[in-house]
Structure formats: C-alpha cells, structure tokens
Amino acid sequence: MNSKENLIETMSDLIWERGYAATSPREVRERSGVGQGSMYYHFPSKRDLGIAAIRHNCETLLPASLEILNGPGDPLDRLTRYLSRDSEPLRGCKVGRLTQDPEVVADPGMLAPIGTSFETIHHSLVAVIEEAIRMGELPADVDAGRIAHLMTATIQGGYVLAIAAQDLGPFNEARRGALDLLDAVSRATTHKTSDGTGRPDTQLDGTRRPDDQKE
Numbered sequence: 359m360n361s362k363e364n365l366i367e368t369m370s371d372l373i374w375e376r377g378y379a380a381t382s383p384r385e386v387r388e389r390s391g392v393g394q395g396s397m398y399y400h401f402p403s404k405r406d407l408g409i410a411a412i413r414h415n416c417e418t419l420l421p422a423s424l425e426i427l428n429g430p431g432d433p434l435d436r437l438t439r440y441l442s443r444d445s446e447p448l449r450g451c452k453v454g455r456l457t458q459d460p461e462v463v464a465d466p467g468m469l470a471p472i473g474t475s476f477e478t479i480h481h482s483l484v485a486v487i488e489e490a491i492r493m494g495e496l497p498a499d500v501d502a503g504r505i506a507h508l509m510t511a512t513i514q515g516g517y518v519l520a521i522a523a524q525d526l527g528p529f530n531e532a533r534r535g536a537l538d539l540l541d542a543v544s545r546a547t548t549h550k551t552s553d554g555t556g557r558p559d560t561q562l563d564g565t566r567r568p569d570d571q572k573e
Contacts, residue, residue: 362400364390369411370418374452378408378468379461405465412468415452416475427482433490434544440483441509441537447520447529454514480506490544497547505540512536 359367368390372381383404387397401407426440445451453475462468483506490496512532519528 361390361392361396365392365397365400365407366410366414368392369407370414370452373408373411373456373459374415374449377459377462378412378456379459383407405468408462409468409471412453412456412462413471415456416471419451419453420475420478423479424482427479427486432495433486433493434495434540436486437483437490437509437540438537440486441513441533445529447517447526448524450517450521451514454517476510480510483509495544495547497543500543509536 365386368386369381372385372389383397386392386407387394397407401410422443423440426436426443429436453472456462456472457469462472480503484502487496487500487502487505491498491500491502512535516529516532519532520526522528
C-alpha cells in the first residue's frame with residue numbers, strides 16, 4: 359500500500375469511528391505514519407482527503423450488496439440474503455453514519471457520493487421487488503419503491519438502535535421484522551408451485567413450511 363492509499367484507508371476508518379468533523383489531519387498522520395509533506399502532496403486539504411475517504415467507503419460497501427441484489431436466483435431469496443448479510447451494527451453503517459455529521463451534510467461534494475450510493479442500492483432493490491411481483495411472488499399492487507425505502511430505513515434505523523442500546527439485538531430484530539413482513543405478504547400471494555399448493559413450500563429463510571401451514 360502506497361502513502362496515498364494508506365492515507366485514504368486511515369481516514370476512512372477514522373471517519374467511520376468518530377465522524378469527519380471530529381477527525382483531524384494530525385490524527386490521520388499519526389495513525390497512518392505518513393508525514394505531513396507527503397499528506398499535503400496528495401491531499402492539499404482535509405476536505406480533499408475526506409472526499410476521497412467517503413468515496414472509498416461507498417465503493418467498498420456497494421459491491422457486496424449489488425452482488426446479492428443483481429445476481430441470479432429467486433428474487434425473494436436475494437432480498438432475504440440482502441437483509442441477512444453480515445454487518446457490524448455497533449459501529450454503524452460505514453456510509454449511512456456520515457449523514458449524521460454536520461460538516462458532511464453541509465458540503466455537497468462530500469454528501470454526493472453518499473446519496474449516489476443509497477440511490478444505487480434503492481434502484482437495485484426496486485428491480486428485485488418488481489421481479490418478484492412479475493413472478494407472482496408478491497402482489498401486483500405492491501409499491502416496489504416504498505418497500506425498497508422500508509428495507510433501507512429498517513437497516514439504517516437498526517444501526518441507530520443498536521448503537522444507542524450498545525446491543526446487537528435491536529438491529530437483528532429489526533431485520534427479522536422486515537423479513538416477517540415480506541414473508542407475510544408473499545404468503546398471501548398465491549402462485550404456481552412445484553407441489554401444486556398454490557404458494558411457496560419454503561419460507562423466506564429457506565426452511566420448509568410446516569405441513570399444517572400448507573393448503
């Protein structure tokens with residue numbers, strides 16, 4: 359890793375831990391071990407380094423989510439895997455947490471990559487939900503955009519609740535609640551299945567439905 363990459367990685371970690379406003383160039387230099395001259399050669403200002411770090415955080419967050427959402431497989435299964443993916447709730451979202459930083463919110467240049475990341479995730483969520491509707495797995499009158507916003511709000515709100523409680527429980531329960539709602543809606547939607555029951559014979563978590571729940 360060269361000095362420029364080192365500075366970006368260090369700034370990325372620091373703004374995730376304490377936010378942009380609370381991070382000083384001196385702290386970046388001390389943790390990275392990069393000298394002042396080299397730092398200002400690559401990044402003339404804290405803002406320049408901040409924008410690079412925010413973009414880095416967005417670029418490292420997106421691929422894993424998009425790989426699930428844009429990949430092959432049943433759409434409801436992809437939504438389940440997206441909502442169930444590994445995370446670090448007590449540290450907060452690497453991108454979403456920055457929207458609580460007053461200096462980031464006040465700077466369009468720093469806020470733009472964050473907004474673009476959420477917009478990209480939203481479009482992918484909408485596409486998967488619409489695919490589930492076309493396949494008859496969700497009702498035709500479901501608003502894909504609203505459901506997509508609900509999923510994002512559930513995850514981001516779960517981070518906040520977990521941090522406030524210093525407990526993983528609220529984050530995990532919020533995600534399970536979203537999955538329960540999705541499962542309830544999908545159960546109410548009858549469609550052709552391999553066993554002829556008129557609805558899926560497995561739940562969203564991949565487990566087979568109990569016999570007494572089948573039609």
